[in-house]
Amino acid sequence: MTEDTGRIVVSNVTKTFGSVRAVQDLSFTVEPGRVTGFLGPNGAGKTTTMRVVLGLARPTSGTAMVEGVPYVQLANPGTRVGAVLESTSFHPARSARNHLRVYAAAAGVPDKRADEVLAVVGLTAAADQPVKAFSLGMRQRLALATALLGDPRVLILDEPANGLDPEGIVWLRGFLRHLAHAEGRTVLVSSHVLSEVEQTVDSVVIIARGRLIHEGTLDELRREGNVAAVVVVATPTPDKLVAALRQDGVTATPAADGTLQVTGATTAVIGHAAWQAGIELHQLRESASNLERVFLELTEDQPAGAAVAERAPGWTG
Amino acid sequence: MSQLLRSEFRKVITTKLWWGMMLGAMALAIFGVVIQIATNGIKNNPAPALNTAVTQRNIFSSSASAYIFSVVVGIILITTEFRHFTSRPTFLLEPRRGRVVAAKLVVSAGVGLVYGLACVAVSLAVAVPWLSAKGVTIDWNGNGVIVGLIGALLAIAIFAVVGVGVGVLLRSQVAAVIATLAYLFVVEPLLTLPPVIKDAYPYLPAAAGSALTGASRNGTTLLPNWQGGLVLLGWGLLFAFLGWMLTVRRDIP
Numbered sequence: 001m002t003e004d005t006g007r008i009v010v011s012n013v014t015k016t017f018g019s020v021r022a023v024q025d026l027s028f029t030v031e032p033g034r035v036t037g038f039l040g041p042n043g044a045g046k047t048t049t050m051r052v053v054l055g056l057a058r059p060t061s062g063t064a065m066v067e068g069v070p071y072v073q074l075a076n077p078g079t080r081v082g083a084v085l086e087s088t089s090f091h092p093a094r095s096a097r098n099h100l101r102v103y104a105a106a107a108g109v110p111d112k113r114a115d116e117v118l119a120v121v122g123l124t125a126a127a128d129q130p131v132k133a134f135s136l137g138m139r140q141r142l143a144l145a146t147a148l149l150g151d152p153r154v155l156i157l158d159e160p161a162n163g164l165d166p167e168g169i170v171w172l173r174g175f176l177r178h179l180a181h182a183e184g185r186t187v188l189v190s191s192h193v194l195s196e197v198e199q200t201v202d203s204v205v206i207i208a209r210g211r212l213i214h215e216g217t218l219d220e221l222r223r224e225g226n227v228a229a230v231v232v233v234a235t236p237t238p239d240k241l242v243a244a245l246r247q248d249g250v251t252a253t254p255a256a257d258g259t260l261q262v263t264g265a266t267t268a269v270i271g272h273a274a275w276q277a278g279i280e281l282h283q284l285r286e287s288a289s290n291l292e293r294v295f296l297e298l299t300e301d302q303p304a305g306a307a308v309a310e311r312a313p314g315w316t317g
Numbered sequence: 318m319s320q321l322l323r324s325e326f327r328k329v330i331t332t333k334l335w336w337g338m339m340l341g342a343m344a345l346a347i348f349g350v351v352i353q354i355a356t357n358g359i360k361n362n363p364a365p366a367l368n369t370a371v372t373q374r375n376i377f378s379s380s381a382s383a384y385i386f387s388v389v390v391g392i393i394l395i396t397t398e399f400r401h402f403t404s405r406p407t408f409l410l411e412p413r414r415g416r417v418v419a420a421k422l423v424v425s426a427g428v429g430l431v432y433g434l435a436c437v438a439v440s441l442a443v444a445v446p447w448l449s450a451k452g453v454t455i456d457w458n459g460n461g462v463i464v465g466l467i468g469a470l471l472a473i474a475i476f477a478v479v480g481v482g483v484g485v486l487l488r489s490q491v492a493a494v495i496a497t498l499a500y501l502f503v504v505e506p507l508l509t510l511p512p513v514i515k516d517a518y519p520y521l522p523a524a525a526g527s528a529l530t531g532a533s534r535n536g537t538t539l540l541p542n543w544q545g546g547l548v549l550l551g552w553g554l555l556f557a558f559l560g561w562m563l564t565v566r567r568d569i570p
Contacts, residue, residue: 055412056405057568072412083409089402091332098331106324106410146406 004068006032006153006186008053013062015048015210022048024210025062030188032153035180037201038190041299045210046190047086050158054083066154078107082147084157088139092132096123096142099131100149107150117145122171136163144172154186155179161196173200194295208299221294230293231267233260234283235274244277245270259283321411321420328403329428334393339432342386342473346436349379350443354451367453370461376448378465378530380440384476387429388501389494391480394428395421396490404569414565418557421481429477433470441466461531468530468542475529475549479522482556488564509537525549 008030015023023045030036040046051057053064055071066074066081074080090099100114118124121141131139140163147155157176161169177200180187191197194204204221206214214221233252235241238260242252250265250273262270267284274281329335353376356362365372395418398404411417448455456462480497487493505523508514518524519540528545539545 051568054409056408074412077412078410081409085402085405089405091328091397091401091403093332095331098327102324102327102331103406103410105327106320106407108320150410 004065006067006184007065008154008156008186008188009065010049010053011063011065013049013052013059013064015045015052015057016060022210023052023059023207026207026210026212027062028205028212028215030186030205031203032186033180033184034202035176035187035189035197035200037194037197037204038188038207039194039197039204039295039299040190040192040207040213042192044192044207044299046192046207047158048210049207050083050085050156050188050190053156054081054085076108076150078103078150078152079109080150080152081154081156082150082152083155084140084143084147084160086158086162088143090131090139090142093130095128095130096134096145097127099142100145103146104149109150113149113151117148120148121145137165137168140164141168152185155188157187157189159190159192161191169196176200193292195292198291206295206298213298218291222291229263229266230287231262231265231270232283232285232287233262233270233274233281234258235260235279235281237279240277241274241279244273244279248273261287318416318420321416322423324407324410325417325420325424326427329394329424334390335428338386338390339435342383342432342436343439345386346380346383346440347443349382350376350440350447353379354444354447367448367451370456370459373455374461374465374531376444377440377462378469380436381469381472381526381530383432383436384473384526385498385501387432387473387477388480388483388497390428390432391425391477391482392484392493392497393480393490394425395481395484396488396493399488399570400490402570408569415561418481418485418561418565421485422478422554422557425477425481426474429474430470432477433473436473437466437470440469464542465530468546471546472526472529472549475546475553476526478550479553479556482553482560485560485565486556486563487560519545520548522549522552525552 010029011027013023013026014021026045026049038046038050048057052059053066053071063070071077071081094102096118097114100117101111104111104114115124115127118127121144123138123141123145126134126138131142134142140160144157144160147157161172164172176187176189179185180202189197189201198218201218203217204214205212233241238254241260245252245262245265248265248269250262250269252260252262255261267286271281271284353364353372354367357364357367357372367373398407407417408414445455483497484493487496501523505521508521509518515537518537519528524537524539525545525548528539529542529549531542540548
C-alpha cells in the first residue's frame with residue numbers, strides 16, 4: 001500500500017470541446033475515509049471532470065491520478081474504482097443479473113458477486129427482469145451495484161440520487177457514509193444541489209464554470225461563505241416579536257408560511273428578546289437552507305470569464 | 318484477455334439478438350436451396366440440370382447468402398455499445414480499448430462460425446434428401462461441392478468480423494447497417510462497370526466474399542477462394558483498425 005491508496009488527485013486539468021472550455025485549470029484532492037461532495041450548477045464541468053478522472057475523456061492539459069497513476073494505467077481497474085455515470089448504461093433487454101454477470105466477467109470477479117451486489121442495493125427480487133422494465137430509481141441502484149462489483153476502494157458517483165424516491169435517498173446517504181467511514185473507502189459524489197448532499201458529505205469541492213470555487217470541509221464553507229444566517233421563528237404574536245426585535249436593531253420579515261425570517265441575530269439573542277418581552281415561541285431554528293445560500297452565492301457571482309452561454313448555470317433537472 | 322472474451326461472449330448470449338438473427342439466416346439459407354432445386358428444369362430457367370457439377374456446387378454454396386445476417390449481427394454487437402452507452406462500463410473495466418475491440422472481433426468470428434455451421438447444416442438437411450428423392454446422385458468427391466460448403470461457412474463467419482469492423486468505424490447502428498447494405502447490394506455491383514476499377518474489383522469486399530464459394534459474380538473473374546477469404550478478413554480487420562484509430566481512441570460518449 002502506498003500513501004496514494006484510495007486518493008484521487010486532479011492537477012491543473014483543462015478540458016476544451018472546440019472553443020468551449022468545460023474545465024479550466026482545475027486542481028483538487030479527494031481523500032479516502034470520507035464522503036466528498038463534488039458540487040456545482042449544471043454545466044459547471046462536474047461530469048466532464050469525472051469522465052477525465054475515469055479515463056473516458058482525455059484532458060486537454062493537466063493530469064488526473066487515481067491511487068497515484070492515471071486511470072487508464074490501473075491494473076484491473078474494476079477492482080480499484082467503481083463509477084456511476086449520469087446517464088445509465090444498460091442494454092434494455094438484458095436482465096439485471098445478466099448485466100452484472102457480463103461485467104463481473106470483465107472485472108474478473110466470481111459470478112456470485114452479481115447476486116451479492118444485487119442484495120446490497122435491494123434489487124434481488126427484480127434480478128431476472130429486463131432493465132427496460134426498471135424505474136429510474138431501480139436503474140440508479142443497478143448502476144451502483146455495477147460500481148460495487150469489484151469491491152473497489154474508490155467510488156465515483158455522478159448524481160447518484162437522481163430518480164431515487166425519498167426512502168432511497170435516505171438509504172443512499174447512510175450507505176455512502178458507511179462505505180467511507182466504516183470501510184475507509186473514497187467516495188466522491190456529485191450533485192448540483194448542496195442541500196441534497198449536505199447531510200451526507202464531510203467535505204466539498206465546489207466548481208462553477210469549470211473553475212474551482214471552494215475546497216474544504218462544510219464548516220469551512222460556512223465560515224468562508226460570509227452569508228448572514230437566517231433564523232426562522234414561529235410565534236402566535238409575530239407583530240409583538242417584530243417590535244421587540246426592532247428595539248434591539250434586528251430586522252424580522254414575515255414569510256409566506258406565517259413564520260418570521262430574522263437576519264443579523266443568533267437564536268440565543270432572539271430567544272432572550274422574546275422571553276424578556278413575554279412572547280410565546282413555537283419554533284426557533286436556523287434556516288436549513290443557509291448553506292445552500294452560501295453555495296448559490298459562491299457559484300453565481302463568478303465573473304463571466306471564458307464561460308459560454310450554453311453552459312451557463314441552470315437549476316433544472 | 319480471457320476475462321474480456323468471457324464478458325463479450327455473455328453480452329451475445331444474454332439477449333435474443335443472436336438466435337433471432339440466426340433463425341433469419343437459416344431461413345434464407347433454406348430459401349436459396351429450395352429455389353434452386355424447385356425451379357430447376359422449369360422453362361426459361363437457364364440453370365444446368367441437377368446432376369451437373371456447376372448446379373450442385375451452386376446449390377450447396379447458396380447458404381452463403383445468409384452473410385447478410387452475420388454482417389448485420391456484427392454491426393449490432395458493437396454499435397449497441399454506443400447506442401446504450403454500455404461502452405462506458407466496458408471501457409471503465411478495460412481502459413485499453415484496442416483489447417476490447419479485439420475481443421469483440423474474436424467473439425463475433427465465433428458467432429459467425431456458429432451461423433455458418435447452422436446455415437450449412439440446414440442447406441444439407443434440405444438438399445440431400447430432396448435430391449436423392451429426385452434420384453439425383455450427389456458427387457461429393459469433386460466439382461467443388463465440399464469447397465462450396467466450406468466457402469459458404471467461412472463467408473458467413475468472416476462477414477460477422479467485417480460487421481464489427483464497420484460498426485467500430487461508424488458507431489451509429491442505423492448508419493452502419495444502411496451503409497453496409499447499400500454498399501454490398503448497390504455500390505459494389507455498379508463498380509464492375511467502370512473499366513479502371515475492373516482490375517481492382519476482385520479485391521473489393523463482396524467480390525472477395527463471393528470468391529470464397531467459387532461463384533462467379535456479374536461475369537467477372539474472381540480471386541481463388543482462399544485468397545478471397547483472406548482479402549475479406551483483411552477488410553474487416555482494416556475497418557476495425559481504422560475505427561480504433563479514428564473513433565475508439567477518442568473520448569467515449
